[in-house]
Amino acid sequence: MSVQSDTHNDTTYDVNRRNVLKAAGTGIATMSLIGLSAETANATQALTLSNEWDKTFPKSNKVNHAKVSFVNRYGITLAADLYQPKDSNTQHAAIVVCGPFGAVKEQSSGLYAQTMAERGFVTLAFDPSFTGESGGEPRNVASPDINTEDFSAAVDFIGLLPSVDRERMGVIGICGWGGMALNAVAVDKRVKAVVASTMYDMTRLFSKGYNDSVTQEQRTKTLEQLGEQRWKDAENGSPTYGPVSLELKGGEPQFVVEYAAYYKSTERGFHPRAINSNASWTVTTPLSFMNMPILSYIDEISPRPALFIHGEKAHSRYFSETAFAAAAEPKELMIIPDATHTDLYDQLDVIPFDKISTFFQQNI
Known part of the structure; x- marks a missing residue:
């Protein structure tokens, strides 16, 4: 893994695994690069990470920030932003x-991460495989398997930092x-x-489809069309984008x-690297998602707690309600009055950060 800190003039240091573990208490803010091994360091060199503050939200003076990268189980290098309290010792x-x-x-x-x-x-806060500053080819494709792995790879990375108690890990x-x-x-x-x-x-x-409105006939037709698209992509030697x-x-x-x-407004959420702002997915991205339900084992989160948060007026509310019903205790569903789906992206007066903080303080 690697780190580029914006607190030390981008000076770079190589530190092996033994030195990382010995450095407990010094805080990641004192380092610009941590390499677990020569192979890992070499793997991350392909990424070119932006050093300027290019977020859609103001930079906080209450935390330290660094650009980092790490490798997932499939060998894809991921880019991320690391945020730490000032007392990183x-x-x-x-x-x-x-x-x-x-x-x-x-x-x-990033807004959630900095606020927490x-x-x-x-x-x-990390970019999933194939998107943003993260690696992976082709670009702008998603995978329920690989993108699930991305979360665990992020846990791998953050759990090795000297400023982290890896027995107290949470996910948003x-x-x-x-x-x-x-x-x-x-x-x-x-x-x-x-x-x-x-x-x-x-x-x-x-x-x-939305509200489970797609018929079996429509599903079959879509899969036939995606199969034809694969022939075209195979003939062209590259994916087609929408x-x-x-x-x-x-x-x-x-x-x-x-x-x-949200995504198109420069005053709110536009970012040139975001697919939803400035690009498109590969046409065949839906294929693996159509054949792989991801919440089959949601009840196995228990006995660890899960908090579901959704807006009262969100078109997507039924996703949280169904998942909540399938999850085992301990669990909680919090419905935010009058909120839409995208209100929970960036509206600081709507996102229940007090509740989220208390939830994690009590459970990790």
Whole structure:
């Protein structure tokens, strides 16, 4: 893994695993690069990470920030932002954050991570494989398996930091990565608690459409079309991409208008690396999602607690309600009055950070 701190003029140091462990108590803010091994350091060199503050939210003076990278189980190098309380000489509970689907760490997940770091947690907001500053080819494709693994790889990374008590690990997943987070925590028993905020189950959405409205005939037709698309991609030697996301033409559902209001607005959430702001997914991205339900083992999160947060007026509310019903105790569903789906992306007066902080303080 590697770290580029914005607190030390980008000076770079190589530190082996033994020295990392000996450095407990010194805090990651004193380092610009931590390498677990020569192989890992070499693997991360392919990423070129932006050094300027390019988030969609103001930088906090209450925490230390560093750009970092690490490698997942499939050998893909991921880029992330590490946020730490100023008192990094003591060990803290840690939280990894990702989402929404088609977003980057400079948007909602970074806001969640920085805010939770202000509240005393070491946090990590990462770009999923194939997106943002993270590695992986082809670009702008998603996988329920690989993107679930991304959460556990983030846990691997943050749990080795000297400022982190790795027995106190939590996860936050937002929107489509809310479902991915629940899937990851079900299998990764190192994580002690999980929050799914304004979640989607992307496998359910791709398989059945909104409100499970897709018929078997429509599903079959879609799969036939995706099969034909594979022939075209195979002949061309590269994937085909859809139209640029959220380019409104009029007549779209209100929730699509709300998405555009977040992702396309430079005053709110636009970021040039975000698929939802400035690009598109590969046309065949739905394939693996249509064949792999991700919440089959959600009950195995128990006895670790899960907190579901959703807006009262969100079009996607049923995803959280269904997942909550399938989860085992201890669990809690928090419905935010009058809130829409995207209100929980960035509205500081709507996102229940007090509740999220208390939840993690009590459970990790």
